[in-house]
Structures are given as C-alpha cells and as structure tokens.
Amino acid sequence: MATAADVMNASDRQRVGGASPGKLTLTVRVRRYNPEVSDDSWWDEWHVECDPLDRLVEVLHQIKWHQDGTLSFRRSCAHGICGSDAMLIDGRNQLACKVLAEDVAPKVTIEPIRGLAVLKDLIVDMDPFMEGFRSVLPFLINDSGEPDKERRQSPEDRARYDDTTKCILCACCTTSCPVFWGDEAYVGPAAIVNAHRFIFDSRDDGGRERLKILSEKTGVFRCRTTFNCTDACPRGIEVTKAIQEVKRQILFERF
Amino acid sequence: MTVTHTYDALVVGAGGAGMRAAIELSDSVRTAVISKLYPTRSHTGAAQGGVCAALGNTEEDHPEWHAFDTVKGGDYLTDQPAALLMAEEAVDAIYQLERWGLPFNRTPDGRIDQRRFGGHTANHGERPVRRACYAADRTGHMILQTLFQQCVKREVRFFNEFYCLDLLRTPDGTTAGVVAYELATGELHVFRARSVVFATGGYGRMFRVTSNAHALTGDGPAVAYRRGIPLEDMEMFQFHPTGLARLGVLLSEAARGEGGIVLNRDGERFMERYAPTIKDLAPRDVVSRAIYQEIKEGRGAGPNGDWAYLDISHLDPRVIEEKLPDITEFARVYLKVEPTKEPVPIQPTAHYAMGGIPTDVEGQVVDGEAEAVVPGLYAAGECACVSVHGANRLGTNSLLDLVVFGRRAGVSAAAHAAHAPLPDLPAEPVAQTLSVLDTILRRTEGENAGDIRDELQDTMFDNAFVVRTDEGLGAQQAILADLRARYDRVAIGDKGAVYNTDLMETVELGFLLDLADTLVAAARARTESRGGHYREDHPLRDDATWLRHSLAYRSSDGGVRLDYKPVKMGPYIPMERKY
Numbered sequence: 001m002a003t004a005a006d007v008m009n010a011s012d013r014q015r016v017g018g019a020s021p022g023k024l025t026l027t028v029r030v031r032r033y034n035p036e037v038s039d040d041s042w043w044d045e046w047h048v049e050c051d052p053l054d055r056l057v058e059v060l061h062q063i064k065w066h067q068d069g070t071l072s073f074r075r076s077c078a079h080g081i082c083g084s085d086a087m088l089i090d091g092r093n094q095l096a097c098k099v100l101a102e103d104v105a106p107k108v109t110i111e112p113i114r115g116l117a118v119l120k121d122l123i124v125d126m127d128p129f130m131e132g133f134r135s136v137l138p139f140l141i142n143d144s145g146e147p148d149k150e151r152r153q154s155p156e157d158r159a160r161y162d163d164t165t166k167c168i169l170c171a172c173c174t175t176s177c178p179v180f181w182g183d184e185a186y187v188g189p190a191a192i193v194n195a196h197r198f199i200f201d202s203r204d205d206g207g208r209e210r211l212k213i214l215s216e217k218t219g220v221f222r223c224r225t226t227f228n229c230t231d232a233c234p235r236g237i238e239v240t241k242a243i244q245e246v247k248r249q250i251l252f253e254r255f
Numbered sequence: 256m257t258v259t260h261t262y263d264a265l266v267v268g269a270g271g272a273g274m275r276a277a278i279e280l281s282d283s284v285r286t287a288v289i290s291k292l293y294p295t296r297s298h299t300g301a302a303q304g305g306v307c308a309a310l311g312n313t314e315e316d317h318p319e320w321h322a323f324d325t326v327k328g329g330d331y332l333t334d335q336p337a338a339l340l341m342a343e344e345a346v347d348a349i350y351q352l353e354r355w356g357l358p359f360n361r362t363p364d365g366r367i368d369q370r371r372f373g374g375h376t377a378n379h380g381e382r383p384v385r386r387a388c389y390a391a392d393r394t395g396h397m398i399l400q401t402l403f404q405q406c407v408k409r410e411v412r413f414f415n416e417f418y419c420l421d422l423l424r425t426p427d428g429t430t431a432g433v434v435a436y437e438l439a440t441g442e443l444h445v446f447r448a449r450s451v452v453f454a455t456g457g458y459g460r461m462f463r464v465t466s467n468a469h470a471l472t473g474d475g476p477a478v479a480y481r482r483g484i485p486l487e488d489m490e491m492f493q494f495h496p497t498g499l500a501r502l503g504v505l506l507s508e509a510a511r512g513e514g515g516i517v518l519n520r521d522g523e524r525f526m527e528r529y530a531p532t533i534k535d536l537a538p539r540d541v542v543s544r545a546i547y548q549e550i551k552e553g554r555g556a557g558p559n560g561d562w563a564y565l566d567i568s569h570l571d572p573r574v575i576e577e578k579l580p581d582i583t584e585f586a587r588v589y590l591k592v593e594p595t596k597e598p599v600p601i602q603p604t605a606h607y608a609m610g611g612i613p614t615d616v617e618g619q620v621v622d623g624e625a626e627a628v629v630p631g632l633y634a635a636g637e638c639a640c641v642s643v644h645g646a647n648r649l650g651t652n653s654l655l656d657l658v659v660f661g662r663r664a665g666v667s668a669a670a671h672a673a674h675a676p677l678p679d680l681p682a683e684p685v686a687q688t689l690s691v692l693d694t695i696l697r698r699t700e701g702e703n704a705g706d707i708r709d710e711l712q713d714t715m716f717d718n719a720f721v722v723r724t725d726e727g728l729g730a731q732q733a734i735l736a737d738l739r740a741r742y743d744r745v746a747i748g749d750k751g752a753v754y755n756t757d758l759m760e761t762v763e764l765g766f767l768l769d770l771a772d773t774l775v776a777a778a779r780a781r782t783e784s785r786g787g788h789y790r791e792d793h794p795l796r797d798d799a800t801w802l803r804h805s806l807a808y809r810s811s812d813g814g815v816r817l818d819y820k821p822v823k824m825g826p827y828i829p830m831e832r833k834y
Contacts, residue, residue, distance in 0.1 A: 065705025069748030
C-alpha cells in the first residue's frame with residue numbers, strides 16, 4: 001500500500017517544477033548596496049537553475065538561502081497581495097512575486113524602486129511614502145451618528161470607488177512617477193488613489209477636506225499624466241484616471 | 256545598546272487581530288504596536304472569501320445556526336460557549352466594520368450582500384445558507400486596510416519591522432514585557448508594559464505546500480512556549496483543499512460558494528459521493544481528505560497524478576469578474592491557465608492553525624486544566640486558541656475570530672492596564688536573546704539554514720499533512736531531532752547590523768522547529784481522527800478518550816510534555832459528522 005507521503009507527493013522531489021518541461025538557467029543581476037560595506041552601490045550576478053514558472057521572488061530566495069545570505073529584500077505573501085516586494089525589474093516597477101522566470105529569461109536586472117532612499121540592497125525607506133498616505137486623511141469621515149445596522153449603499157455607489165479599494169500600498173506607482181523622483185514633497189499617486197477611495201465613497205463626508213489638501217502645491221496638480229503609475233500598478237488600478245477624477249472634482253469645488 | 260520603552264499596553268503583531276485590539280486599547284491607555292512587517296503587509300490581507308455573520312440580509316439566518324455549524328465543523332472539539340458567543344457578537348462586529356468604511360458588496364437594496372460558504376448551513380445542516388459577508392474576493396484585504404485606516408485615524412504608535420524575540424515574565428509569572436529586535440539597526444529593544452497582547456498569526460511555513468506568507472513562522476506561540484506557556488491543540492492544522500497546484504497559493508472557497516466544483520482526473524464531481532447533501536460545500540477537512548482518497552485510488556490529475564481540479568468555467572463570466580477577480584488572476588499569472596475556459600489544477604495546502612496559545616473568551620492567556628490566568632498576557636487571532644475552531648475551522652470564521660476576539664482581548668488588556676502596577680523587569684532582560692543572536696552571528700562555519708528549512712518543510716509535508724500515521728509521525732520525530740541538532744550548529748552569511756534578514760530568518764526557523772515538535776508530538780499521541788487531524792491507522796473519532804484539548808509544554812530537556820484539558824460542552828451533543 002502506498003504511504004500517505006507517497007500519495008500526496010507523487011511529484012518528483014524537486015521543490016518546484018512538474019508542470020513545465022525542463023529547467024532554465026536564469027542570470028540574475030542585482031544592484032547591491034550595504035552602508036556597512038561601502039558608500040557606493042555595486043552589481044552582483046548569480047546564475048540560478050529554476051523552473052520556467054518560478055516566481056522571481058523565489059529565485060531571489062534560492063540565491064539568499066543557498067548562495068549569498070547577505071542579499072536583502074522585503075517579501076511576505078509571495079502572491080501579489082501584501083505589497084512588500086516592489087522592485088525595479090528590467091526597468092519596470094513590478095512585484096517580484098508576480099514575475100515568472102520564463103518571462104524574463106535568460107537574464108534579469110533588478111534594482112531598488114526609485115525616489116526613496118536605499119537602506120540596503122533592494123530595501124528602501126518607506127516612511128516618506130507612508131507619510132504621503134497619512135496626509136490625505138485615509139479613513140472614513142462621517143459624523144452623522146452611527147446607525148444601528150449598516151449604512152445603506154447602492155451597488156452603483158459601491159462600484160464608483162471599487163477600483164481604488166484594491167490598493168496594497170506597494171509604492172510601484174509612486175516610485176515610477178517622474179514628478180515624485182524630482183520632489184518628494186509631492187504626495188504621489190498612491191496617496192491620491194487612497195484619497196479617491198474615500199472622496200467617491202457615498203458614505204464619506206470628508207471629501208472637501210481631502211480635496212483642499214490635494215489642491216495644494218504638493219497635491220494632484222503636480223501630476224503630468226505620464227501614465228507611468230497606471231502601467232506600474234500590479235493590481236491593475238487605473239491610477240491616472242483616479243488622479244484625473246480628483247483633479248476634476250477639485251475644479252468643481254473651486255478652491 | 257538596548258533601548259527601553261514603557262507603555263501601558265503593547266500589541267505584538269499588526270494583522271487583523273492586533274490592530275483590532277490596538278483600536279480598543281488606544282482609546283483608553285497608552286499603547287504601542289510592534290510588528291515585523293508594515294501593518295498592511297500582514298497576512299490577514301490575503302484572506303479572500305468573506306466573513307460570516309447571521310445578518311439574514313438575503314435569507315433567514317440565526318446566530319445559533321452559525322454556532323451549531325462552527326461546533327460541528329470543529330468536529331466537536333470546539334468550546335461551545337465560545338462558539339455561541341462568537342456567532343452572537345459576529346453581527347455587531349460586521350456592522351462595526353461597515354461603519355468604519357469597509358466596502359462590502361451590496362444587495363440591490365443597499366444592504367451588505369451575503370454568499371454561501373463551506374459548512375455554513377440553515378437550520379442545523381439542512382442546506383447551504385448565505386452567511387458570508389464579502390468584498391469581492393479580497394475581504395481580508397479590505398478588513399486589514401479598514402483596521403489600518405482606523406489606526407491611522409487614532410494615531411496608533413507602530414514600531415514597524417521589529418521582531419519579538421522573547422517574552423519577559425517576573426518570577427511569579429506576571430507579564431513584564433517583551434524583547435524586540437529592530438531590523439533596520441540590529442538593536443535590541445525592551446518594551447515594558449502592564450498588558451501584552453500577542454497577535455502574531457500562524458505558522459504554516461513549516462510545510463512545503465502552504466498558502467501562508469513567508470512571515471508566518473509562529474513567533475508569538477514559540478516565544479510563549481519557551482517561557483513556559485503551553486500550546487493548545489497543536490495537532491489541529493487545516494489543509495485547505497484548493498491551493499494552486501505546486502504553489503499552495505489559496506483559491507478561495509468562495510469559488511465553490513459561487514458554484515464552482517471540484518473534479519478528479521476523469522472530470523467526475525466526486526464530492527457527490529463524499530458529502531451527498533452539500534457536496535462541494537463540505538468543510539475543508541472533508542474535501543481535502545476526499546481529494547487524497549481520489550489520488551490514492553488513481554484518479555488524481557496532473558502529470559504525476561497528485562492534483563485535482565477546481566472548475567468555475569461554467570459560471571457566468573460576470574460573476575467571475577465581479578466576485579472572484581483575484582483568484583482568477585492567480586490562475587492566469589502563476590499557472591497560465593484561463594479559469595473561465597478550463598479547470599484549474601489544485602492540491603491541498605497548509606492553511607490555518609486551529610491550535611495556539613490557550614485563551615479564555617476574554618482573550619486572557621490561561622494555563623493548564625484549571626485555566627489559571629497568566630497575569631497581563633493576552634492573545635488573539637490565529638496565534639491563539641480560544642477554542643472556537645476546534646479540530647477544523649469553518650471558512651470565514653478566521654476573519655470573524657480576528658474582529659470578535661481581537662476586540663475582546665483589547666478590552667481586557669485595557670482594563671488590566673488601567674489599574675495594574677508596572678511589573679519589574681527581570682534582571683538582564685536581554686541576556687538570553689543576545690546570547691542566541693551572538694552565537695549564530697559568531698559561528699563562521701556550520702549548517703546552512705536554507706537546507707534545514709527545506710528539509711523541515713519537505714518532511715512535515717510527507718509525514719504530518721492531510722493523512723498521518725504513527726509510523727510517519729514517529730519517523731518525523733527522529734527527523735526533527737536531527738534537524739534540531741543541525742540547527743544548533745547553524746552559520747549564516749550576513750554578519751551585519753543593518754537589515755539582517757538572514758539572521759531573522761534563521762531565528763524564525765528555530766521557532767518553526769519548536770512548533771513542529773509540538774505539532775508532531777500531539778498528533779502522534781492523538782490516536783483518533785478528528786477534523787483536520789486524520790490518522791490512517793485510527794480512522795474513527797473516539798469521543799470516549801479524545802474529546803479533550805491537548806496542551807504541549809516545553810520540558811526542561813527541550814522536549815515536549817503533553818497534558819490535556821476537557822472541552823467546554825454546551826447544547827450540542829457530538830454526533831457523527833455527515834454533510
């Protein structure tokens with residue numbers, strides 16, 4: 001009789017693989033930085049044998065766990081929902097857990113996302129980004145007294161802000177924005193997305209306050225509509241459209 | 256240099272339970288939250304399908320029906336008073352989330368929409384009921400975001416990327432605080448507090464195939480265990496039937512709630528044979544075992560015959576687009592499969608720890624059969640064991656657990672912190688932690704942590720997964736002893752102070768090894784099958800002997816000592832569990 005292990009584990013012993021025929025060798029080039037080693041960044045390159053469908057974040061793990069333990073990056077869920085592993089991958093901001101080896105083979109170049117201070121390797125200082133988020137009052141404002149049950153909201157009103165509820169604060173959008181690179185005071189696309197999520201929520205009464213914040217010189221009118229943010233969003237949010245909707249709302253409100 | 260901070264209350268972990276507790280605490284006492292991740296990175300955000308409450312918005316429902324399903328779903332290892340209380344408080348908990356802005360999907364008349372979910376039934380098992388409140392298939396994401404937004408509003412103090420490495424207790428067992436490691440600098444911090452709430456999540460990373468984030472290494476339970484706190488029902492781990500093949504990434508039960516079905520290699524809807532009444536909406540342990548049986552009898556799918564399929568291709572494309580967008584994308588991105596047209600390869604995946612730090616319904620940590628309260632220590636969420644989930648958690652009840660018992664732990668911790676004196680710190684509070692870290696950092700040659708982790712995950716998958724035997728568990732105990740010996744010789748490449756994730760991952764591996772010891776020991780001792788714990792050599796439930804919770808203590812030689820305590824019964828008499 002087959003043992004439990006045999007049954008659940010009929011696949012070969014490899015930790016990955018099985019679906020796709022053959023392995024590939026991926027050359028991984030990473031821009032390194034370690035303030036304890038040098039003031040300057042440098043490049044390292046590794047060769048990793050992997051399955052074509054391996055996620056890039058797991059390729060980085062193979063390097064870290066079996067070749068160079070000093071390689072440092074953030075990650076957690078590894079399937080595109082926690083927002084930890086935003087990196088500049090072959091020149092585009094992406095989550096390393098949503099890029100597959102076969103789509104970048106034979107060689108991939110990875111750098112930290114831009115516009116935020118690099119602390120070590122692919123880890124950047126997220127605090128300025130989070131400050132931008134905090135500055136737009138990213139919480140429901142409604143002082144009209146709490147109902148016994150739920151507030152009613154029609155499916156149409158709910159759909160109005162659906163897109164911007166998807167944001168995972170990964171910073172792919174903000175750190176792909178040329179305006180943000182030039183001026184960290186700009187709140188950036190992610191903060192505007194999160195403001196949009198409340199401004200267009202029929203249950204929220206704080207819209208005017210947020211629009212006033214975003215009408216200031218650090219706000220939406222810094223946007224030059226390059227669409228980098230929309231291209232970069234791993235959640236498929238139409239970021240530029242959301243920014244345009246906020247701009248239009250400000251013009252209606254005439255601050 | 257060690258920095259000492261003093262707060263009235265300290266929360267460890269910034270997922271759903273931790274932030275829900277922090278909201279409650281910060282309204283009345285000086286509170287800090289330490290978290291090894293930025294709060295919105297927590298794994299609550301990965302929960303997909305919904306959060307159950309008997310709102311009755313789309314059809315008749317009652318909290319008592321929900322409680323019954325929870326107890327039956329838990330294979331009667333659930334503490335019944337806790338289940339009744341959770342089902343009762345669920346209703347207000349959901350309304351509270353909505354008032355804080357959670358964007359639930361809506362019914363045509365604007366109320367919170369509800370859908371079906373595994374094991375949730377009308378009138379004690381008659382038929383599936385619409386009980387799960389949801390926001391598309393990103394309900395956990397929306398709960399995490401909403402709770403974080405409320406923390407931002409209240410200006411809750413977060414210490415992000417701080418790892419809790421030790422629990423400080425006074426000689427009489429009172430909680431004095433924790434020791435934390437600051438990832439950015441490598442410095443140790445002592446956090447003194449009158450109340451400490453552990454909300455550190457699960458530990459699925461001890462298995463090769465898991466839906467869990469890399470961060471889920473059971474830090475809270477492991478730290479508590481090392482300081483004398485027992486761990487309850489560690490053998491009870493949930494293996495979710497529909498993980499994405501090879502990867503274990505979760506495909507929500509909501510897929511089946513919306514009408515998706517599970518198929519074998521021959522395209523047969525085999526759940527009709529295993530659960531004739533509710534079929535594909537049977538609880539997760541039942542479906543995972545059915546998949547195992549199909550594989551064993553040669554009807555498994557995939558190149559090696561060890562997969563099944565989840566089929567949603569017959570659903571209305573609009574339903575898929577509006578209600579299941581994320582899981583559809585997972586299949587497209589990771590397996591390059593088009594779920595609207597073809598079935599998706601799946602396999603059971605390690606998903607949820609029913610066991611953990613024992614607490615009462617107030618969130619207070621309790622020790623032993625007498626349930627002596629550990630002063631100043633609280634736990635909530637997946638790291639805790641109330642026990643509302645018993646031997647098998649029903650889908651959606653994890654998110655509910657977070658908000659109901661996160662709130663309760665916060666309330667209790669706040670009340671305690673308001674009057675309790677600040678306990679003295681033990682002498683040299685960081686000495687032990689420092690010694691552990693220094694030993695790892697100083698060793699220049701030794702075992703590779705990556706190899707040990709790989710072997711731990713592979714062997715736990717082989718020997719302690721959906722189906723267990725005495726032989727396999729015994730073998731696993733020997734393997735764990737060997738891995739432990741190797742871990743004691745581990746050496747790492749990164750010797751630095753700045754963002755030394757190599758060091759922290761190695762410490763986390765030590766936590767996983769401890770917890771694997773407790774899981775395997777408790778599983779080997781429990782010679783019956785119940786819920787998520789299935790023993791091929793003892794396939795029946797044995798209420799006469801085993802209607803009791805296990806408690807795993809760390810003995811002085813580092814081994815596991817098992818003890819037991821009775822299940823709290825209530826209105827429901829254990830019956831055979833059929834669906």
